Amino acid sequence: MSEYGDVGGKEKMSPKLRRFLQTLLVVILACYTTLLAYQSLSRVGTPSVRIAEDAAASEKLIKDYNSNNNNYLPLVRADDGIPRDPDFTSEIPSATATVKPPTTTLEDLFISVKTTKHYHQSRLLIILKTWFQLAKAQTWFFTDSEDPEFQKKTNGHMINTNCSSSHSRKALCCKMSVEFDTFIESNK
Incomplete structure (x- = not known):
């Protein structure tokens, strides 16, 4: 056992070595910072120089393009300094317009009434006297x-469907x- 004591079978680090490593770490962090x-x-002044150079290059590009391309639209410098066609827009066209739904008219409808001979006088007569008057050409009656x-x-x-007058599944499917x-x- 050493004078510093054993911890888990290993010796402790000497205080001098520990202080040296801490000082070294502080020096490295200071250098990095x-x-x-x-x-x-060092980059603070660079962008302004770069912008001035880009602006000069843009002006030269616009001047050269406009003097050599008389048949085309002239270039202009946009707010961001980039030469562009004057009709250019950076906006994305919106596609928010909704499609107009098709309109349905009375002539587009087909109204079907399934009935049987037994109900012609009682039920069919009421239909003929009421709403049938509003859609005569669109309403069809299917009977047996x-x-x-x-x-x-x-x-x-x-x-006349020529189907059975019963209310069975087969007769109703036939109609x-x-x-x-x-x-x-x-x-x-």
Whole structure:
């Protein structure tokens, strides 16, 4: 065991060596800080010289371009000192305009009413007396039998699907098929 004591089987650093390393670290940090300060101070005057040189070069470029290119638009110096076409803009065109949605008119509509012979007098008659008057050309009635009276009242817009009058899935799908085919043919 040394006079400074063992810590974990290793000897401690002598106080002289420790003080020397601390002093060395302070000197290195001082040198590094001085070097950084010198670099930042040495660049202070440089940009103004560079800007003056760039401005002179820009003026020469503009003068040479404008004297040699009479058929083209002249160059001008922008606020930032860079020669540019006078029509040049640094703004990015905005694309915020929204597309106008297509307008739908009454002629674009196809109105389909599925019914059965049993309801012609009670339900169909009410429709014919009310809103059907506003969209006669756009409304089509799909039924399961011929009815000359309502064929006349609907201006020939009653279509006999020749499907069953039941409310079964098969009968409803049969009517829907005729409705869909008529809709496709209408180009509405």
